Amino acid sequence: MTFEQLGLSADILRAVAEQGYSAPTPIQAQAIPVVLEGRDILAGAQTGTGKTAGFTLPLLHRLAETRHEGGRTVRALILTPTRELAAQVGESVATYGRHLDLRSAVIFGGVKINPQIQQLRRGVDILIATPGRLLDHVSQGTLDLSRVEILVLDEADRMLDMGFIHDIRKVLAQLPARRQNLLFSATFSGEIRALAEGLLDAPVSIEVARRNTAAESVAQRVYRVDRGRKAELLAWLIGSRDWRQVLVFTRTKHGANRLAKYLDKAGLSAAAIHGNKSQGARTRALAGFKKGDIRVLVATDIAARGLDIDQLPHVVNFELPNVAEDYVHRIGRTGRAGREGEALSLVCVDEDRLLRDIEKVLGRRLPAEVLEGYEPDPAIRPEPIQNGRGQRAKGRCGGRAHRAGRSDGKRSSGRPLGTGADKSARSRPAVRDAQGDVDGNTLFTDNGNRDPVMLASGDIKVRRKGGKPAGQSGRRSRRGGAVG
Numbered sequence: 001m002t003f004e005q006l007g008l009s010a011d012i013l014r015a016v017a018e019q020g021y022s023a024p025t026p027i028q029a030q031a032i033p034v035v036l037e038g039r040d041i042l043a044g045a046q047t048g049t050g051k052t053a054g055f056t057l058p059l060l061h062r063l064a065e066t067r068h069e070g071g072r073t074v075r076a077l078i079l080t081p082t083r084e085l086a087a088q089v090g091e092s093v094a095t096y097g098r099h100l101d102l103r104s105a106v107i108f109g110g111v112k113i114n115p116q117i118q119q120l121r122r123g124v125d126i127l128i129a130t131p132g133r134l135l136d137h138v139s140q141g142t143l144d145l146s147r148v149e150i151l152v153l154d155e156a157d158r159m160l161d162m163g164f165i166h167d168i169r170k171v172l173a174q175l176p177a178r179r180q181n182l183l184f185s186a187t188f189s190g191e192i193r194a195l196a197e198g199l200l201d202a203p204v205s206i207e208v209a210r211r212n213t214a215a216e217s218v219a220q221r222v223y224r225v226d227r228g229r230k231a232e233l234l235a236w237l238i239g240s241r242d243w244r245q246v247l248v249f250t251r252t253k254h255g256a257n258r259l260a261k262y263l264d265k266a267g268l269s270a271a272a273i274h275g276n277k278s279q280g281a282r283t284r285a286l287a288g289f290k291k292g293d294i295r296v297l298v299a300t301d302i303a304a305r306g307l308d309i310d311q312l313p314h315v316v317n318f319e320l321p322n323v324a325e326d327y328v329h330r331i332g333r334t335g336r337a338g339r340e341g342e343a344l345s346l347v348c349v350d351e352d353r354l355l356r357d358i359e360k361v362l363g364r365r366l367p368a369e370v371l372e373g374y375e376p377d378p379a380i381r382p383e384p385i386q387n388g389r390g391q392r393a394k395g396r397c398g399g400r401a402h403r404a405g406r407s408d409g410k411r412s413s414g415r416p417l418g419t420g421a422d423k424s425a426r427s428r429p430a431v432r433d434a435q436g437d438v439d440g441n442t443l444f445t446d447n448g449n450r451d452p453v454m455l456a457s458g459d460i461k462v463r464r465k466g467g468k469p470a471g472q473s474g475r476r477s478r479r480g481g482a483v484g
């Protein structure tokens with residue numbers, strides 16, 4: 001299959017060729033002809049599959065085919081959950097549409113609204129937006145959506161996760177009834193299906209292989225380590241293996257900040273990216289990381305969602321995600337477009353249940369190793385996993401034990417939680433903020449006694465690490481302990 005066979009215009013084919021794409025990806029081969037026909041789509045595809053070009057190329061083709069009557073008004077609306085994804089989709093639209101007489105704009109919150117108003121006034125054909133700021137424009141009367149012909153919901157599952165369903169409904173109410181709808185989602189919960197049912201008209205369903213089955217190019221590995229020694233181990237791995245570009249995931253924004261600070265201090269240039277950072281800081285961090293000025297980007301799940309960084313060789317789960325599917329998204333940042341990638345998870349005793357959930361989703365066990373000098377202390381008991389602001393020191397991996405001055409990684413006062421309060425917290429879903437990062441709420445894993453994950457001893461290889469970095473001597477070197 002070639003792009004020429006898909007029926008796209010010469011101007012679009014030229015832009016695609018300039019990108020160096022030789023053939024359409026599976027999602028593109030399936031979606032492009034259907035979108036060109038004007039039909040609705042329900043597509044299961046994740047970032048990294050080429051989905052953006054899958055909807056952008058035919059969307060551009062359709063808009064360029066027909067003239068805009070009167071002034072330019074928004075004829076295509078692409079909604080994304082995060083600012084980063086909006087910016088990236090905006091770049092793709094500009095790139096693929098560079099030879100067409102179409103104008104696009106990206107609008108999201110966290111930046112001044114006036115330049116956006118001026119841009120909208122000058123006339124825009126394709127608008128890429130996050131829901132909140134889009135509605136600000138609608139309520140200020142600076143945006144007319146009554147002539148939208150094509151609506152794209154990109155990463156719809158994530159938009160729902162982030163609590164955007166009401167905003168989405170408000171946006172839908174602004175659109176004309178007759179339009180083409182394209183819904184992209186990595187997962188299909190009942191909520192997504194309900195949204196799709198109300199939105200799509202006789203959609204064509206398209207599904208491409210999930211990255212976790214397709215991405216055999218990603219080598220996945222678990223390193224068992226104590227919660228208080230994760231940062232130290234991570235710094236050692238980055239330094240001794242000379243990783244130049246690493247994306248590291250933490251569960252919380254606080255954890256991301258503190259880990260980035262720790263790594264920076266250890267001489268490994270690092271930046272954190274999450275929903276509490278200003279847009280400018282996020283853009284700078286991403287640009288620095290892409291350029292190679294920043295060696296380690298520490299991110300929360302939502303902030304990292306949709307990041308398109310070419311040839312990312314290393315992804316590290318500093319903490320396992322609470323939601324197993326997020327693991328798949330995380331490792332999808334590496335091993336892209338057939339390249340080799342490595343995804344490491346630093347797993348402490350608190351995370352056995354999370355690991356088991358992930359392995360269920362993957363349908364296989366992940367190889368687990370223990371690095372010499374970082375052997376977990378069998379005396380350390382599992383503790384509840386904390387995401388909350390107020391309780392951040394209690395049970396998070398890399399948490400309090402070190403700050404309390406213990407050198408054995410143990411808490412000084414046994415297990416403090418596990419009370420009735422834990423149970424009620426366990427039954428609550430994680431609360432995500434406007435950027436979708438988990439914070440301000442507490443979730444608990446089951447502990448090893450109640451619901452153990454049996455890692456047969458044969459599953460864990462102890463690996464000699466062949467020398468330690470200068471100034472570190474295994475267990476006694478505990479600079480990393482203070483980082484969560």
Ligand code: AMP
Pocket residue numbers: 020021022023024025028046047048049050051052053308310337
């Ligand atoms: P996406 O899934 O849309 O985030 O795209 C992931 C990456 O794949 C981006 O870096 C695109 O530039 C790249 N890409 C998209 N389509 C193709 C293609 N047909 N061949 C090679 N790379 C592509």
